[in-house]
Amino acid sequence: MTDSRDAKKNHLLAALPDAEWQRWLPQLEWVEMPLGEVLYEAGKTLEHVYFPTTSIVSLLYVMEDGASAEIAVVGNEGLVGISLFMGGESTPSRAVVQSAGQGFRLKAQTMKDEFNRAGPVMHLLLRYTQALITQMAQTAVCNRHHSLDQQLCRWLLLSLDRLQGSELVMTQELIANMLGVRREGVTEGALKLQEAGLIRYARGRISVLDRPGLERRTCECYAVVKKEYDRLLPVKLAT
Incomplete structure (x- = not known):
């Protein structure tokens, strides 16, 4: 049941x-x-x-x-x-x-x-x-007008909104396939975020350390999407 x-x-x-x-x-x-x-x-x-x-x-x-x-x-x-x-x-x-x-x-x-x-x-x-x-x-x-760095931040934030924790299990190859870029570009982008203290990336696990920092670094696209979901689909807690 x-x-x-x-x-x-x-x-x-x-x-x-x-x-x-x-x-x-x-x-x-x-x-x-x-x-x-x-x-x-x-x-x-x-x-x-x-x-x-x-x-x-x-x-x-x-x-x-x-x-x-x-x-x-x-x-x-x-x-x-x-x-x-x-x-x-x-x-x-x-x-x-x-x-x-x-x-x-x-x-x-x-x-x-x-x-x-x-x-x-x-x-x-x-x-x-x-x-x-x-x-x-x-x-x-976003894919047309914003940098890979901004796209990666947007993607991480959208994914976080759909998880209960702050860690994603994700290979660079899969991220590259999703963003439609080369794997090397994902590696470079992830390293930049790690050096900025925003994430920790190791062995296919991405831990978000500073969510407000990601939100400041991303483009306007994340906020537009989140606002629309919040407007149309107010969260009703499970009972």
Whole structure:
């Protein structure tokens, strides 16, 4: 049986009205989400939507030559698989677990049925979708106009917002794939942040030592995204 306390670590699930929550609870399936697991590939039919609780999922656009760039991150604030209720059965992006943890999933047909009830669930999911679109748009702007150093700070802060602690388990190669840059660029950027006393990076583990310092160093893009999420999706604590 699903543990309701664990499921409500996901803010969208925690925000469900009681009637919808009671209807969803028996259908939520707890899942492990190991680092690097692909939840869905571009163009494939989605069979589930995922609600991360202690994991983070990266949405990546993959080019024909294999190069990739991250377009958004999803953690305990949201869900993976919005195309199911936005009128499509698939998406052009790939969803990959960027920080290992757990989550819950719901069958695709169940999600579509819930959305089509046109009640509070639909409005909640549409507000989340608007916030996610803001993140995607701001990521595109950031990648075009801001330095790798600023992008790395933005990425770290967005990831931290979706975790309970201050440490990420992440290889330089995976960060490079997400930011769409060379691995050497990530190494140089991480060393700069470490020398400034903002992070400690060793053996694939990034510990954030000075979050206010990261916020001062990043560009405006992080604040724009955070403000929109806070406006559209006020956090409801798990009960």
